[in-house]
Amino acid sequence: MSTEPISHNRDFNERQLKRIFWRRIGIVLWVSFFCAAVESMVFFALFDPAYLGQLSSFAVDLSPWQGYALGFAFFWAFTFLAALFAGVVLALPRTRLAKRNPHT
Numbered sequence: 001m002s003t004e005p006i007s008h009n010r011d012f013n014e015r016q017l018k019r020i021f022w023r024r025i026g027i028v029l030w031v032s033f034f035c036a037a038v039e040s041m042v043f044f045a046l047f048d049p050a051y052l053g054q055l056s057s058f059a060v061d062l063s064p065w066q067g068y069a070l071g072f073a074f075f076w077a078f079t080f081l082a083a084l085f086a087g088v089v090l091a092l093p094r095t096r097l098a099k100r101n102p103h104t
Contacts, residue, residue: 024091028083035083036076043075044068 012020049067054060062070 024087028080028087032076032080032083035079036072039075039079040068040072043071 044067049062049064049071052062052067
């Protein structure tokens with residue numbers, strides 16, 4: 001396994017690097033969308049969005065559809081950031097300590 005960043009790999013040209021980047025962004029978007037859909041289904045199966053608007057500390061008059069949309073947008077943003085962070089961490093090059101092979 002290579003420890004170099006993918007951008008330093010001479011086997012890839014600029015077009016391939018862009019395709020890899022956009023493919024990774026697409027994967028992060030799709031995973032976060034799917035997770036947000038599941039989170040929304042579970043959350044709104046337990047809580048009514050109109051009732052949650054009445055419980056807030058400030059006056060919010062939300063229709064159920066607005067509550068579902070806002071909840072889904074919140075869940076999607078949160079899971080997008082979590083998936084993006086995980087993708088960035090996985091794409092980072094390995095450290096010198098991880099490169100060292102103790103069996104040699």
